[in-house]
Amino acid sequence: MTLPLHTERLIVREFTAADLDALAMVFADPAVLWWEPAPYTREQTRSWLEVTLERYRDDGCAEYAVVVAFTGDLIGDCGPTYREVEGRRLPELGWDLRSDAWGHGYATEAARGVLSHAAELGLTRVYSLIAPQNERSRGVARRLGMILERDVLWSGGPHELWALDLR
Numbered sequence: 001m002t003l004p005l006h007t008e009r010l011i012v013r014e015f016t017a018a019d020l021d022a023l024a025m026v027f028a029d030p031a032v033l034w035w036e037p038a039p040y041t042r043e044q045t046r047s048w049l050e051v052t053l054e055r056y057r058d059d060g061c062a063e064y065a066v067v068v069a070f071t072g073d074l075i076g077d078c079g080p081t082y083r084e085v086e087g088r089r090l091p092e093l094g095w096d097l098r099s100d101a102w103g104h105g106y107a108t109e110a111a112r113g114v115l116s117h118a119a120e121l122g123l124t125r126v127y128s129l130i131a132p133q134n135e136r137s138r139g140v141a142r143r144l145g146m147i148l149e150r151d152v153l154w155s156g157g158p159h160e161l162w163a164l165d166l167r
């Protein structure tokens with residue numbers, strides 16, 4: 001399950017600097033980064049991309065590009081990123097899709113592939129941080145078989161910490 005992953009309908013691969021235009025469209029959608037004060041500008045997306053490429057090098061993983069295989073359209077990201085949660089550094093599996101790609105099962109399909117990849121990377125447990133009002137994200141976690149571990153304070157607000165054992 002090394003990258004790129006080929007799932008039924010998607011390709012999941014590492015981002016490259018060439019993805020800036022397509023990713024800027026994802027992050028310019030106000031429904032995607034809904035917790036931010038505003039959608040990302042192209043420059044903010046460029047910084048996000050640079051940090052992500054550094055994380056591949058430093059941590060061995062980070063968010064990956066989610067591409068519809070049939071069209072080649074880059075619709076979002078999904079992958080494990082290390083985050084500091086209440087003093088522990090946890091691999092957090094995240095997912096963001098452009099809103100016109102919601103409702104097709106793409107986030108769950110991408111995440112299932114990424115979970116197999118994460119297990120191959122040697123991760124034994126992954127986590128997801130989900131804001132209490134994010135019902136769609138909670139739905140993805142449930143479909144993956146994740147368990148609500150506890151409520152935590154993260155990034156200045158309450159979040160649910162969902163977890164999945166990969167062993």
Ligand SMILES: CC(C)(COP(=O)(O)OP(=O)(O)OC[C@H]1O[C@@H](n2cnc3c(N)ncnc32)[C@H](O)[C@@H]1OP(=O)(O)O)[C@@H](O)C(=O)NCCC(=O)NCCS
Nearest residue numbers: 031032095096097102103104105106107108129130136137
């Ligand atoms: C969170 C997010 C990725 C979820 O997207 P989503 O499309 O709802 O999730 P899935 O890809 O799992 O799709 C599930 C839906 O597709 C439907 N579906 C349609 N065709 C399907 C298929 N072939 N297979 C599976 N599900 C399918 C399911 O019935 C379900 O619909 P429902 O929401 O009406 O129950 C999306 O809402 C998003 O990007 N939000 C903004 C960013 C964000 O909040 N990220 C998470 C931060 S914690």
